[in-house]
Amino acid sequence: MEMHIVIKGDKDLAGQLYQQMKDAIHSGRLAAGSQIPPSRLLAEQLGISRKTVSTVYAKLTDERLLTGQVGVGTFVSSQVAPRSISKGAGELAGAAVVKRWNEMSTPLRHPAPAGRSRYEYIGGGSTKSQFPMDDWRRCVLFALRQDTESRGLYQQPEGSPMLREAIAHHIGFARGVKCVASDIVVTNGAQQALDLIARVLVEPGCIVAIEEPGYPPARLLFASQGAQIVAVPVDREGIVVELIPEGTRLIYVTPSHQFPLGMSMSMQRRQALLDRARQIGAIIIEDDYDSEFRYEGRPTDSLQGMDQDNIVAYVGTFSKVLLPELRLGYVVAPAEILNALAVAKHLTDWHTASMTQYAIAKFINDGYLARHIRQCHAMYSRRREKLLARFSTDLAEWFEVIPTVAGFHLTVLCKKKVDVAQLIKLARRVDVGLYPLDGFYHSSEPQPGLILGFGSIETLDIDFSLDLVRDILQQMDA
Known part of the structure; x- marks a missing residue:
């Protein structure tokens, strides 16, 4: 790879080369410790004499910007710190738009590795220790062979036929979703599925109804995208359907495991929601983010499986059952918006990485996914039982658990006045990561409480970490 140097004309060649290399080092474009080309190679690339290049290298070495290692090569000095880049003098034309993005709160954004606690109760994190790496490695090698045999062309935006077929079989069997492979668009996580739906249905001023509290x-x-957001409250049966206003274009719900409170939408409420959406011409987004893990009672139908009018867009993800790093989700789309979603997908990123698609398809088809879900289910069940036991005994003085039968997070509400922000701050000092409930409310007074994800924390760490939380609560009461 050639180093980017531009030589103009044939005057002061050494001066041009010297100034450009010096500027590149100080700007950080040539990073500290990076190796630069041998003088002979750079001279050939630039069409100048090797002596000119050697003279410049020697001068930069004298100034301690370069350093040579005998038998190895020439490197940018590790002692050079790049200069800060000054801000533009004028005001950015789009400054108001940028400001709105900068001010958005992101309560579910996972901390960087340096900011994570040893005992993390963040929602959405899955257990990596149980991931079947050997099985996954076999699937990745299969995917590499498929990519090697391809013609080097872009794939279809809807996704690999192999993966779409595997998803259709999996969710039809496990969730009662009515679909065939051609109904599915593969996405980079569930979030891209939501983004694509918004792109094809939302325009400035249109009404989108969401649950309150809900998924930020x-x-x-x-x-x-310019939508007018209407936050519709939830009760013990789910979203309060009669409060969804006329003119609503999209209704976003999490019926199997309401996020963040955790209750399941009753069958009567599901039917009422379908009736209401049909009446007002709305599309329902069913976000079925972690319903593979169910611990009590009989399974419930997916909302999409009950839909007789083709108005439910079923959104799923592999981030919760496999690894968040894979970033692979999908949407089973109503026929009226299916092609539009494929067009939007094509324009935004063309298609999801084909190697990941092949690997996950193989993972599903060979039975690894079903086995992994069973193993995680047993482990999450034990963690859930530990949490329920603690919040029904020594932590019951401060919190009560909202009943839930699925997923891998619990929500606890304060039974008496607790300074939740102070509790979280003090818990972080003893390496316990707790997260408040208030960031999930949009237009109503938040209920004080905590959301406790138990996907990332090890089972044996739960009692010890909750002992620390109990001790903090006792000290705060003293």
């Missing part, structure tokens, strides 16, 4: 990334995404 969905609400913020719809608002960023």
Whole structure:
């Protein structure tokens, strides 16, 4: 790879080369410790004499910007710190738009590795220790062979036929979703599925109804497209259907495991929601983010499986059952918007990485996914039982658990006055990551409480970490 140097004309060649290399080092474009080309190679690339290049290298070495290692090569000095880039003098024309994005709250954004606690209760994190790496490695090698045998062309935006077929079989069997492979668009996580739906249905001023409390990334995404957000409260049976206003274009719900409170939408409420959407001409987005993990009672139908009018867009993800890093989701789309979603997908990123698609298809088809879900289910069940036991005994003085039968997070509400922000701050000092409930409310007074994800924390760490939380609560009461 050639180093970017531009030589103009044939005057002061050494001066041109010296100034450009010096500027590149100080700007950080040539990073500290990076190797630069040998003088002979750079001279050939630039069409100048090797002596000229050697003279410049020697001068930069004298100034301690370069350093040579005998038998190895020439490197940018590790002692050079890049200069800060000054801001533009004029005001950015789009400054108001940028400001709105900068001010958006992201309560579910996972901390960087340096900011994570040893005992993390963040929602959405899955257990990596149980991931079957050997099985996954076999699937990745299969995917590499498929990519090697391809013609080097872009794939279809809807996704690999192999993966779409595997998804259709999986969700038909496990969730009662009525679909065939051609109904599915593969996406980079569930969030892109929501983004594509918003792109093809939302325009400035249109009404989007969401649950209150609800999933902030969905609400913020719809608002960023110019939607008028109507936060509809939930009760023990789910979203209060009669409060969904006329003119609503999209209704976003999490019926199997309401996010963040955790209840399941009753069958009567599901039917009422379908009736209401049909009446007002709305599309329902069913975000079925973690319903593979169910611990009590009989399974419930997916909302899409009950839909007789083709008005439910079923959104799923592999981030919760496999790994968040894979970033692979999908949407089973109503026929009226299916092609539009494929067009939007094509324009935004063309298609999801084909190697990941092949690997996950193989993972599903060979039975690894079903086995992994069973193993995680048993482990999450034990973690859930530990949490329920603690919040029904020594932590019951401060919190009560909202009953839930699915997923891998619990929500606890304060039974008496607790300074939740102070509790979270003190817990972080002893390496326990707790997260408040208030960031999930949009237009109503938040209920004080905590959302406790138990996907990332090890089972054996739960009692010890909750002992620390109990001790903090006792000290705060003293």
